[in-house]
Amino acid sequence: MSGKASASNHPCFSVSDALSHVYIQYPPLKCALAGTGSFLYDDGNKLLLGLTSDRVFSWKTAPYIPHVAPSSDPLFDGPVLSIRYSLDLKLLAYSRRIYCSEVI
Structure with missing residues (x-):
């Protein structure tokens, strides 16, 4: 693997050469919450x-801090593609679809 992201030919998406990763080394990730999908x-x-x-x-x-219970907030209306809290943790924003209009 070259370490570069592959560029997409789709007109609605662009990919830079930058990569970002999150590594969880220790402790191993284990989730006891039923239904957690992603x-x-x-x-x-x-x-x-x-x-x-x-x-x-x-x-x-x-x-x-190990063994701390998670915070939780409700979600409605189907699968989520991306999600973020505001920096003051008062607002929750999420995306359910990618909208794309191709200009010819």
């Missing part, structure tokens, strides 16, 4: 976000 990282607030069909659970990652 995890996202909110780098502005240093939160690990676990999504279920109707809730978002969040864990503070810095400073890491």
Whole structure:
């Protein structure tokens, strides 16, 4: 692998040469919450976000404190593509679709 992101030929998407990763080294990630399907990282607030069909659970990652129960907020109307809290944690924004209009 070259370490570069591959560029997409789709007119609605662009990919830069920058890569970003989150590595969880220790302790191993284990989630006991039923129905948690995907995890996202909110780098502005240093939160690990676990999504279920109707809730978002969040864990503070810095400073890491083991055995702390997650915060949770309700979600409605289907799957989430991306999600972020405002920096003051008062607003939750999420995207359910990618809208694209191709200009010819």
